[in-house]
Amino acid sequence: MNGDLEEIWVYLSASPLLALTLTLVAYQLGLWLYKKAGSNPLFNPVLFAVCAIVFLLTITGTDYATYFEGAQFVHFLLGPATVALAIPLYQQLHQVRRSLLAILVAVSCGSITAAASAIAIGWAMGASNTTLLSLAPKSATTPVAMGISEQVGGLPSLTAVAVILTGIIGAMAGKGLLGLLGMTDARATGLAMGVASHGIGTAQALQIGSVAGAFSGLAMGLNALATAVVIPLLVKLWF
Amino acid sequence: MVGFFIVLLLCQLAGEVIVIASGAPLPGPVIGMALLFIGLLVKGSVPPTLGELSNGLLSHLSLLFVPAGVGVMLHAELLGNEILPIAVSLVISTLVTLVITAWIMQRFAGRGVDQ
Numbered sequence: 430m431n432g433d434l435e436e437i438w439v440y441l442s443a444s445p446l447l448a449l450t451l452t453l454v455a456y457q458l459g460l461w462l463y464k465k466a467g468s469n470p471l472f473n474p475v476l477f478a479v480c481a482i483v484f485l486l487t488i489t490g491t492d493y494a495t496y497f498e499g500a501q502f503v504h505f506l507l508g509p510a511t512v513a514l515a516i517p518l519y520q521q522l523h524q525v526r527r528s529l530l531a532i533l534v535a536v537s538c539g540s541i542t543a544a545a546s547a548i549a550i551g552w553a554m555g556a557s558n559t560t561l562l563s564l565a566p567k568s569a570t571t572p573v574a575m576g577i578s579e580q581v582g583g584l585p586s587l588t589a590v591a592v593i594l595t596g597i598i599g600a601m602a603g604k605g606l607l608g609l610l611g612m613t614d615a616r617a618t619g620l621a622m623g624v625a626s627h628g629i630g631t632a633q634a635l636q637i638g639s640v641a642g643a644f645s646g647l648a649m650g651l652n653a654l655a656t657a658v659v660i661p662l663l664v665k666l667w668f
Numbered sequence: 669m670v671g672f673f674i675v676l677l678l679c680q681l682a683g684e685v686i687v688i689a690s691g692a693p694l695p696g697p698v699i700g701m702a703l704l705f706i707g708l709l710v711k712g713s714v715p716p717t718l719g720e721l722s723n724g725l726l727s728h729l730s731l732l733f734v735p736a737g738v739g740v741m742l743h744a745e746l747l748g749n750e751i752l753p754i755a756v757s758l759v760i761s762t763l764v765t766l767v768i769t770a771w772i773m774q775r776f777a778g779r780g781v782d783q
Contacts, residue, residue, distance in 0.1 A: 456731045475730050479737035486741065502737035506725065506731045509676040511697035512683070513722035515704035516714055531776035539769030546761040556754030564757055568765060571736065572695040587746045591746035591758060593737050600730075600760045606763060609673060612770045616777055625762050632729035642726070648769075650698045657693030 434571035442491060455481040470633055473601050482612055484505045497624025511628065514646030517635070521643035524616060532620060536648055540655035543568035544663050550652065556668065563587040567595040569656035570627040577657055592627065599626025600633035614639040623648025672718040679704045 431531040441447045458481065459474030486496055492567040497504070518525065525532065545565045556564070565584035566574040571592050601666035612618065619641030622630035627649050635642035669763060680699065683700030692699065747754055 431705075452734050453731070458736055466752065473730075475733050475737055477732075478734045479740065480736045482734070482738050483741040486738070493706065493741060496738060497735060500738065503732055504735040508680045508697040508700070508727040509673070509737075510732055511695075511723050512679045512704050513699040513735075515679075515701045515708060516719060516722040517726070518701075518705055519708040522709075526771075528777035530756075531778070532715045534776060535769050535773040537766050538772050542768045543761060543765040546764050547757050550760050551753050551757040554756055556753035556755055556757065558749050560750050560754065564683065564754065564761075567680055568762070570695060570698070574695060586743045589736075590740050590743045590746060591754070593733070593740050595756050596733065596763050599739075599766060602763055602764055606766055607770050610767065610771075612774050614770075614774045614777070617770040617773035619765045620773045625765040629733050632726075632733065635726055635729060643763065646701070650694075652700055653694050653698055654695055657703060 437573070437594060442489075442495065445499035448496045449502055450499075451482060451485065451496075452478070452503050456541050468610070468636065470601050470604055470636075471476075473597055473633075475600070475629060475632075476597050483486040492524050501658065513578070514631070514643075514649075517643035521640055524640060525647065527600050528616060532647070532651070533592070533643075534618055535617075536624055537646075537655055537659075538649045539621065540652050540659050541663070543625060544660050548663065548667055561585065562664065562668075564591050565592040565660050566656050568599075568625050568627060569653050573657060577660050581660060593629070596626045596629025599630040603630060603633060604637060617643045619644030620648045624652045627652070669717060669721060672715065672721050675704070675707075676700075676721075679707070687724065 449663045455478035456474055459477030462477060463469070463472045463474050470503050478500070492571065524628045538622065544565045547567055548561050551564050562581050563578050565583070566577040566588060567579065571589060574588050574592045575585040599622055604618055607618050609620065615638055618637060619634040622634045623645035631645040634645035679700035681696050682703055683698070684696030686699050687694060687696045
């Protein structure tokens with residue numbers, strides 16, 4: 430019997446089906462918990478799914494490359510989904526047009542704040558220069574952040590970790606924190622979550638509503654551009 | 669449905685090509701988003717099927733970040749002995765960025781739209 434089970438495991442662990450199913454089941458469970466908690470952003474389904482999958486991969490001794498063979502089908506859809514953000518943006522065109530100047534000022538200031546505060550706080554806490562350079566682009570979307578990190582002398586892989594963590598932090602805190610401070614404008618909430626927490630923030634902003642989602646997607650795109658301009662300048666000033 | 673999925677893929681593909689050709693510091697899908705946006709401006713409306721497709725993709729946008737998130741596991745040891753400064757920096761910096769961005773937007777954007 431044990432031999433049979435092992436054979437089944439060897440077969441399944443080599444096929445992408447298992448990793449793909451695991452990804453969807455873990456997310457579905459996370460989503461169920463999130464809904465059970467009254468759609469409380471603190472019960473972030475990404476965080477739950479990632480923790481659950483990492484736990485299972487660790488206890489079964491499965492490496493990431495094997496897992497990714499199945500999970501890549503989900504990962505691949507990130508590209509088309511990002512393109513699809515043009516649709517809510519177009520549907521909110523009248524709102525965007527009315528506040529275009531405010532959007533540009535807010536995104537620029539937010540972008541500078543994200544990079545400068547990460548460097549300053551990390552420095553005050555005694556982080557190494559390489560770490561500071563790796564943290565600086567954390568609020569930009571992953572490919573941009575990793576590219577900038579490499580360009581300024583950070584560790585792109587550490588940046589990738591920082592980007593994901595930043596996304597989850599902003600998605601969990603965004604609406605609650607801003608609400609606590611009396612900021613309930615959906616445009617401002619969406620924009621802030623897109624600047625601070627890229628696509629993961631945008632995913633959560635879309636749960637708030639289509640206005641927040643549209644502004645968040647726009648902010649994510651603009652912030653990618655702003656971060657690419659701001660970081661090399663900041664690095665020149667700071668280091 | 670397939671036709672509109674092709675539209676999304678073509679925009680992304682064109683975005684990737686533009687990035688490679690121009691060296692723009694943006695990911696291909698973000699350029700693809702801009703291209704689709706321009707396309708919609710030209711067309712003047714969102715075809716209903718495209719709207720449904722994008723709703724389907726975007727309502728579970730979170731799911732699409734799970735595989736990359738699991739990749740964090742690979743690099744968790746990079747956090748190493750600097751885990752405290754990194755964690756504090758990420759949390760505070762993200763919260764400050766949220767507040768500053770939202771405050772400026774709300775201050776200058778004129779009449780608000782409540783959630």
